[in-house]
Amino acid sequence: xxxxxxxxxxxxxxxxxxxxxxxxxxxxxxxxxxxxxxxxxxxxxxxxxxxxxxxxxxxxxxxxxxxxxxxxxxxxxxxxxxxxxxxxxxxxxxxxxxxxxxxxxxxxxxxxxxxxxxxxxxxxxxxxxxxxxxxxxxxxxxxxxxxxxxxxxxxxxxxxxxxxxxxxxxxxxxxxxxxxxxxxxxxxxxxxxxxxxxxxxxxxxxxxxxxxxxxxxxxxxxxxxxxxxxxxxxxxxxxxxxxxxxxxxxxxxxxxxxxxxxxxxxxxxxxxxxxxxxxxxxxxxxxxxxxxxxxxxxxxxxxxxxxxxxxxxxxxxxxxxxxxxxxxxxxxxxxxxxxxxxxxxxxxxxxxxxx
Amino acid sequence: xxxxxxxxxxxxxxxxxxxxxxxxxxxxxxxxxxxxxxxxxxxxxxxxxxxxxxxxxxxxxxxxxxxxxxxxxxxxxxxxxxxxxxxxxxxxxxxxxxxxxxxxxxxxxxxxxxxxxxxxxxxxxxxxxxxxxxxxxxxxxxxxxxxxxxxxxxxxxxxxxxxxxxxxxxxxxxxxxxxxxxxxxxxxxxxxxxxxxxxxxxxxxxxxxxxxxxxxxxxxxxxxxxxxxxxxxxxxxxxxxxxxxxxxxxxxxxxxxxxxxxxxxxxxxxxxxxxxxxxxxxxxxxxxxxxxxxxxxxxxxxxxxxxxxxxxxxxxxxxxxxxxxxxxxxxxxxxxxxxxxxxxxxxxxxxxxxxxxxxxxxxxxxxxxxxxxxxxxxxxxxxxxx
Numbered sequence: 001x002x003x004x005x006x007x008x009x010x011x012x013x014x015x016x017x018x019x020x021x022x023x024x025x026x027x028x029x030x031x032x033x034x035x036x037x038x039x040x041x042x043x044x045x046x047x048x049x050x051x052x053x054x055x056x057x058x059x060x061x062x063x064x065x066x067x068x069x070x071x072x073x074x075x076x077x078x079x080x081x082x083x084x085x086x087x088x089x090x091x092x093x094x095x096x097x098x099x100x101x102x103x104x105x106x107x108x109x110x111x112x113x114x115x116x117x118x119x120x121x122x123x124x125x126x127x128x129x130x131x132x133x134x135x136x137x138x139x140x141x142x143x144x145x146x147x148x149x150x151x152x153x154x155x156x157x158x159x160x161x162x163x164x165x166x167x168x169x170x171x172x173x174x175x176x177x178x179x180x181x182x183x184x185x186x187x188x189x190x191x192x193x194x195x196x197x198x199x200x201x202x203x204x205x206x207x208x209x210x211x212x213x214x215x216x217x218x219x220x221x222x223x224x225x226x227x228x229x230x231x232x233x234x235x236x237x238x239x240x241x242x243x244x245x246x247x248x249x250x251x252x253x254x255x256x257x258x259x260x261x262x263x264x265x266x267x268x269x270x271x272x273x274x275x276x277x278x279x280x281x282x283x284x285x286x287x288x289x290x291x292x293x294x295x296x297x298x299x300x301x302x303x304x305x306x307x308x309x310x311x312x313x314x315x316x317x318x319x320x321x322x323x324x325x326x327x328x329x330x331x332x333x334x335x336x337x338x339x340x341x342x343x344x345x346x347x348x349x350x351x352x353x354x355x
Numbered sequence: 356x357x358x359x360x361x362x363x364x365x366x367x368x369x370x371x372x373x374x375x376x377x378x379x380x381x382x383x384x385x386x387x388x389x390x391x392x393x394x395x396x397x398x399x400x401x402x403x404x405x406x407x408x409x410x411x412x413x414x415x416x417x418x419x420x421x422x423x424x425x426x427x428x429x430x431x432x433x434x435x436x437x438x439x440x441x442x443x444x445x446x447x448x449x450x451x452x453x454x455x456x457x458x459x460x461x462x463x464x465x466x467x468x469x470x471x472x473x474x475x476x477x478x479x480x481x482x483x484x485x486x487x488x489x490x491x492x493x494x495x496x497x498x499x500x501x502x503x504x505x506x507x508x509x510x511x512x513x514x515x516x517x518x519x520x521x522x523x524x525x526x527x528x529x530x531x532x533x534x535x536x537x538x539x540x541x542x543x544x545x546x547x548x549x550x551x552x553x554x555x556x557x558x559x560x561x562x563x564x565x566x567x568x569x570x571x572x573x574x575x576x577x578x579x580x581x582x583x584x585x586x587x588x589x590x591x592x593x594x595x596x597x598x599x600x601x602x603x604x605x606x607x608x609x610x611x612x613x614x615x616x617x618x619x620x621x622x623x624x625x626x627x628x629x630x631x632x633x634x635x636x637x638x639x640x641x642x643x644x645x646x647x648x649x650x651x652x653x654x655x656x657x658x659x660x661x662x663x664x665x666x667x668x669x670x671x672x673x674x675x676x677x678x679x680x681x682x683x684x685x686x687x688x689x690x691x692x693x694x695x696x697x698x699x700x701x702x703x704x705x706x707x708x709x710x711x712x713x714x715x716x717x718x719x720x721x722x723x724x725x726x727x728x729x730x731x732x733x734x735x736x737x738x739x740x741x
Contacts, residue, residue, distance in 0.1 A: 214360070221738050235740040238732070245731035248360065248738055249677040252670060256362035256656055257649040263364040277648055284645035333641030334634055340644055341637060345626035349443050349618075352648060353375065 009050065009061055010068035016041045017076040023311040026079065039080055039103065048082060049099050051090035056098040058089055063266035066090075070204050071258075074211020077314045079170065081105055081132035083204050088140035091197060095151035095186035097140075105136035105156070107175055111198060111327050111335075115152075115177060117145035121185050123152055123177035131325060133161045133173040138183070142197050149194060152182035166321040168314070193271045199279045201326030203265050206258035206282035209322050212315045213251040213293045219312065220244060220300045240300065247296040250289035257282045264355070273339060274354055280336040287329035290319035360670060362652075365659025371436045378440040381413060385446070393444045394705055396619055397569060397712035402450035402484070402526055410441075410448070411481025416455045420463060425476030431662040435655065439611035443618055449523060449573075454478045457607050458485035458531050465590040465599065466552065474529070474552075488518040488532030488553065488577065495520075496729050498533070499545045499597065503579060505534035511586050512536070512551070514559070514579040524562045524575035527555045537594045545597035552588040559583065569715040607724060609657040609671035614650040614678030616720055617713045620689040621647065623706045627696050639692040643685065650678050669737030676730045683720045686713035 020038040042048050051066045052058020070083045081103045088104035108115060108127040115125035123143060133156065141152045159175050166172035221244060224235030234240050261282035268275050294316035298305050305312040323329060340348055390406050391399055410416055418434045420426025441448050459478050462471060477483045494500040503516025514534055530553040537547035559582035565574035591599045621643055628636040654674050660667045690710055721727045735741055
């Protein structure tokens, strides 16, 4: 696996992934025994609550460090809700709620799916495609109520959960709150931007896609240098080289734009039009790269890459699935396009040039 | 697994913002004075000697070069800002741009001191147009097949043969040309070429125009008939040009001019869709903006890594590969998105006119400065496939 990492937190994460989340080992596993060991190691290292401040029981890592954990998770196509738990911890912390132990997930994951809290403090509403909805013990929800925006921490067992799964076979289910009593509920400060959750989530998914693409590229190059056809390594054929160069281009685009979005979110004073440009672009371009990259990698691997036994699908299917969370590329493109159009042509280049 | 791509998070330093405002103010003055029309590419000249000299006077040519040669010792990110602002405005920079981007840096590295002192300050003042003498009738992408010969004579070299597709040769003062000084060897087919500085006013050089499909005249055929080049105009190692050709390419490949060539149609589309676009227009526009932003962040990252002394060879080739394909497809995407817009939209004539020009320019974008196929070969080599 790629071991590229920019800091000690990401290195720790990558070491744990290499030891306990090897994609081939997981792919071969007959049961879920690996899952508890992996989660325990991540929790012990403080990675699951990296974005929770120390006074709320977390590790108090920076946003940048957290995003590098997420990127590393992408490089391993990590099949546990680490990114989701990170984000849930972050959301809870915005309202000063201490994070519980164990896996968490978040709601809403899609734009325009508001959740309400009534005057009695009960939650109502239905949200689609909540990742790991049946694995996570808790769900951190952004809700709006009579007193404005708030964060609720609910036990997933207290909600109605659907059976849906994403493209990679992970639970990604509708969750219905019907007068659900949250375990914790706290208002958000007025400074909290209602778009923040979607922006953070989209950046997270972009980082995961870019990480997965890095590994897919590396795997494809190794395979092309091993596999022999017509008495030559297939990587010696120009047609294959051209395809792999295109895959490198897609991986490069995803890495650059997702890293840029994470950097801008981590250092933003406000979620202004510049942050929208960065995050929307990352989600859009990484989604496009996932589609192109997955197609090329499968073409390189041929039939073996189409088997359940091979780990390629662990990466390609997750890459494709991640496109749909926290706003798909079409919804972000429409939002970005509307913003650009509203500002007008004279403001267009200055905005692009400001990043 | 060894494959790793690096894109450091580079932000333009605050000094760049002030510089950008200066450049925009300068451009606005030039437009107001009628030097060029920004939204009518293909109309008017792509070069303008007086304009280049005014740019030079501003200190925006040879920005990164040592002061002793007329340069300004600024960094590559500052140069980046100037380059992209001129490109987005369609400013007529063709006269000095090649000298600024690649000829000057090659001279800095390989020319003898007295030549550097003579020529580099004049480039910085915007007085000199340089052209690249590489392609020949039977040598395009295959650079090392060049046959135009330099024969050793007393005190210098006699050049015979021809170069072709030489952009701007008809207005050029100098060429950096690649000529055959020895035959190839069995061991190394890249051996035997030497890089020379050629004074285009030398006797024995004829420039014949070649009109392009855009109707413009950039291309030329340059014929050498016993043209004399003095010894001190040989740059670097005799027969060893192949060793020095590659290091500059990272700069040549990764700049903003590698994805902004047809930017004007996107800008005009923003105008054409209006402030309240329908969903199809908004979504299509958003995707294009996302792709542009991505390319720019990649390109700035490469510029920053170069500034830091790194050698992002694969990354810079990727910028050109992905960037030129994007700018080539951009007119198609814009045409599709504009299909249902009101024909009476105030700027529709401008957009149609721009699209006509962009479609004619598009084919060259993935050919000039290294074809897509060659670039992908370089990327594949960097990935460890060759």
